[in-house]
């Protein structure tokens with residue numbers, strides 16, 4: 001009983017500390033509805049089944065734990081990619097430092113402006129995917145996000161985007177505690193790539209809703225920033241129409257606590273979704289990938305590919321579920337989560353789940369956890385490659401299987417280089 | 429070149445002696461064959477010489493050009509000029525064959541204080557050597573040994589040897605699993621590398637490889653020891669009579 005009460009008290013405290021920004025009528029209604037959802041479900045608590053492996057205390061604490069700023073400034077992220085750059089400083093959009101919000105095939109508006117518009121397509125969509133995604137498992141941090149977000153972008157893709165949009169989230173204040181929200185809608189047959197980079201803040205609550213109409217293609221690559229003490233709870237809600245495609249990759253290096261949830265629903269036939277992640281953690285690091293994929297259409301394919309390299313007491317968590325609804329025949333669901341433990345102090349906790357209500361379905365899942373392969377290591381060293389270099393090669397190769405899920409080669413190379421950097425820094 | 433003196437080796441994990449006093453000396457430029465029944469310790473000998481973990485040297489030593497090698501790391505032995513063509517080449521997903529070769533070549537050059545090969549120099553050399561082993565560009569691009577046939581794996585071992593230009597080459601059953609054409613290709617690759625300064629220890633089950641790679645000396649290994657040493661005729665004798673007589677002789 002005490003636990004239950006604590007969840008509700010904590011939800012109240014979160015609502016009080018994060019007041020709704022308001023706006024026009026639909027915005028106020030969406031925020032109020034989200035507050036009501038949060039009140040009903042309560043804040044996450046470590047006794048919750050869904051938070052069994054990851055203690056949410058730091059995410060819901062009234063005052064965010066400060067995070068020291070990372071000294072070495074991130075080398076210009078995705079520098080080799082022609083992109084539209086949008087820069088945030090501790091969650092505040094910085095138009096001075098950003099490219100103009102103009103891109104062929106894409107309409108981009110700041111969320112704060114949109115919340116003030118009586119007539120806008122977003123009125124029908126804002127918070128919808130988040131609300132749908134609350135079943136069967138509640139995601140209180142996402143409801144909180146809808147209730148209080150005032151920063152982020154509302155993006156409508158109307159054609160083939162001329163180039164990727166790259167969001168750069170700078171962290172400049174050690175105590176920043178922020179909320180970012182993006183709402184993205186891809187119209188039929190359109191094509192859009194979103195890049196995201198950086199820690200954003202000491203503590204970040206980020207939600208992205210992506211509604212992908214028939215035949216549209218969405219690619220997403222993000223890197224979460226190297227600040228060691230940063231904390232983040234992020235959610236990605238996606239709905240896929242007929243013959244659409246969704247591919248998302250996340251690189252996480254450092255960060256004391258990261259919970260990334262992906263909630264994906266197939267509503268049209270013959271669509272494809274990939275969620276992939278590579279993470280490298282050294283020391284006080286917990287990284288949690290929580291994925292929920294619902295197949296509610298025929299002949300759709302989903303892939304989950306998660307790779308984690310852990311050392312010095314780092315913890316990796318994976319909770320991945322594939323739910324195949326009645327009638328979702330010819331579903332192809334693939335899920336793999338693997339951890340490479342570079343020492344005996346690190347931990348990997350995995351909970352793969354399949355729930356299938358259709359008969360013509362091919363679903364597979366695998367989860368492994370192990371040390372570096374000594375046989376492979378001997379083979380490499382016997383050719384004259386020093387042991388540490390050989391270990392790095394095998395570690396990169398391991399993570400490479402997740403990076404391979406990235407569609408664009410230049411972007412994949414960028415991610416590769418960052419992991420190489422991570423390994424080099426380990427050797428001081 | 430290679431001198432092995434009363435080498436005795438046990439497994440680390442269990443109390444099991446595998447090599448029970450191996451004596452062997454391979455002179456510069458010589459080709460020695462080691463034959464013997466399964467389980468006699470041939471692969472173990474090749475692993476211990478190249479530095480694989482899991483073995484305990486209980487006595488004896490091994491030197492390469494007079495320098496002790498058994499205390500060196502595998503990469504140090506490689507840099508000193510030792511090479512093992514594996515009986516079972518290892519598959520390494522995610523590491524491109526070409527990247528692997530270039531990293532190995534440059535790591536060895538670096539440890540010897542030589543300048544690294546430029547990408548262009550390396551490419552030129554690897555292409556020429558791959559061609560003579562009928563290894564196509566596709567195979568160079570693929571991950572190391574992944575999806576290679578048995579014969580492709582063995583040719584890939586010889587390519588590595590050709591690129592690394594070691595002084596002491598140990599070939600562990602490089603002929604097993606090869607058809608006649610593939611075996612000829614491998615033998616040609618080996619013969620092309622023969623020189624005054626380079627020695628070979630060719631471990632094989634069958635005499636047929638030795639028709640192509642002519643040994644100077646043939647050793648018979650059984651029960652963790654060299655039980656007989658002779659000229660090329662010894663291999664023919666084994667081929668016709670099997671090991672039974674030889675084993676009876678020493679028993």
Ligand SMILES: Nc1ncnc2c1ncn2[C@@H]1O[C@H](COP(=O)(O)OP(=O)(O)O)[C@@H](O)[C@H]1O
Pocket residue numbers: 439446464465466467468469470471472473482
């Ligand atoms: N790692 C090991 N664990 C257990 N037994 C081993 C191991 N390595 C070698 N042996 C044993 O040592 C003996 C010699 O093996 P090996 O060197 O592979 O022989 P060969 O190559 O001549 O066939 C065999 O009896 C084999 O089973």
Ligand SMILES: [Mg+2]
Pocket residue numbers: 470471472515600601
């Ligand atoms: Mg053998």
